[in-house]
Amino acid sequence: MSTRVLVSGGNGFVGSAVCLALLRHGFEVRALARPTSDTTTLEGADVEIVRGDLLDPPTLRAALDGCEGLFHVAADYRLWARNPEEIRMTNVRGTRNILAAARSAGVARIVHTSSVATLGLHEDGTPSDEETPASYADMIGEYKRSKYLSEKTARRRARAGQDIVIVNPSAPVGPRDRKPTPTGQMVLDAARGKMPAYVDTGLNIVHVDDVAEGHVLAYRHGERGRRYILGGENMSLREILSTVAELSGRAGPKIRLPHRALLPIAHAAEAWARISDRAPTITVDGVKLARHKMYFTSRRAETELGYRARPAREALADAIQWFRDQGYFSRRRPA
Numbered sequence: 001m002s003t004r005v006l007v008s009g010g011n012g013f014v015g016s017a018v019c020l021a022l023l024r025h026g027f028e029v030r031a032l033a034r035p036t037s038d039t040t041t042l043e044g045a046d047v048e049i050v051r052g053d054l055l056d057p058p059t060l061r062a063a064l065d066g067c068e069g070l071f072h073v074a075a076d077y078r079l080w081a082r083n084p085e086e087i088r089m090t091n092v093r094g095t096r097n098i099l100a101a102a103r104s105a106g107v108a109r110i111v112h113t114s115s116v117a118t119l120g121l122h123e124d125g126t127p128s129d130e131e132t133p134a135s136y137a138d139m140i141g142e143y144k145r146s147k148y149l150s151e152k153t154a155r156r157r158a159r160a161g162q163d164i165v166i167v168n169p170s171a172p173v174g175p176r177d178r179k180p181t182p183t184g185q186m187v188l189d190a191a192r193g194k195m196p197a198y199v200d201t202g203l204n205i206v207h208v209d210d211v212a213e214g215h216v217l218a219y220r221h222g223e224r225g226r227r228y229i230l231g232g233e234n235m236s237l238r239e240i241l242s243t244v245a246e247l248s249g250r251a252g253p254k255i256r257l258p259h260r261a262l263l264p265i266a267h268a269a270e271a272w273a274r275i276s277d278r279a280p281t282i283t284v285d286g287v288k289l290a291r292h293k294m295y296f297t298s299r300r301a302e303t304e305l306g307y308r309a310r311p312a313r314e315a316l317a318d319a320i321q322w323f324r325d326q327g328y329f330s331r332r333r334p335a
Contacts, residue, residue: 006071015031096153103157118144176322202236
């Protein structure tokens with residue numbers, strides 16, 4: 001008999017990839033989506049969709065009924081919001097609610113999706129690992145602060161005896177990035193020739209489907225309370241944009257901008273966003289984050305879980321192809 005699991009945020013970018021990976025591995029999958037959420041990413045998949053909300057505990061208890069496992073993937077992944085408290089409520093209180101509901105429902109094992117955003121960074125750009133220290137004061141922006149606190153909740157619950165494994169994805173790209181995510185939007189903008197300049201920063205790029213496989217491996221082999229980075233390849237922003245340009249048949253970026261030149265633009269973009277109610281194309285927190293190279297190593301996950309990630313070029317190519325197939329190249333930037 002197959003194991004039934006619930007994936008919170010199963011209709012989202014990472015969540016849908018986790019659902020599909022679980023199906024490939026023979027799990028019985030139930031996806032939690034908010035009442036108004038689009039579930040197009042799961043069309044045609046043998047997934048039971050249940051409606052609920054992380055801030056509505058009774059719906060969480062109902063969704064977890066009969067489940068042996070939980071993949072808590074749902075999160076508010078925005079670097080800017082008119083009301084930042086929305087991000088904190090979903091990511092922090094929502095995590096507390098669903099972990100409490102899982103304990104009440106007798107769920108045997110949980111994979112909590114955190115982020116590399118909760119980890120420390122090295123000033124010299126050396127890749128960080130799961131033990132690189134970081135404090136709340138190091139967190140830039142409400143997204144990072146909320147993920148730091150939600151992971152802290154998961155670790156505390158694990159120490160208290162709840163069987164929780166934590167995974168820390170880096171910057172996933174690939175198919176089904178419908179919104180898109182901030183990283184996906186960057187790839188899309190570059191593929192459309194709308195990013196002729198770059199700053200001196202870097203990211204760890206990973207295919208979303210590899211992140212999803214890492215979730216399954218963590219469920220099967222991860223140690224309770226232990227963190228596992230699910231990353232791919234460390235690349236400078238210039239390398240990322242140049243690769244996207246090459247894959248899209250465009251010229252790569254030629255202009256390097258100093259970080260200080262972007263801050264006034266970001267402040268102005270956020271001011272306009274508050275008036276227009278459209279997300280800014282550049283954020284103050286994003287500029288501050290770009291001062292650091294966000295490089296990571298997945299050695300622990302590779303050694304302990306058997307995790308593997310494909311080259312970043314393949315992840316970027318799949319993302320570009322999906323955006324092209326879905327008509328994103330001809331659309332205006334989404335709100």
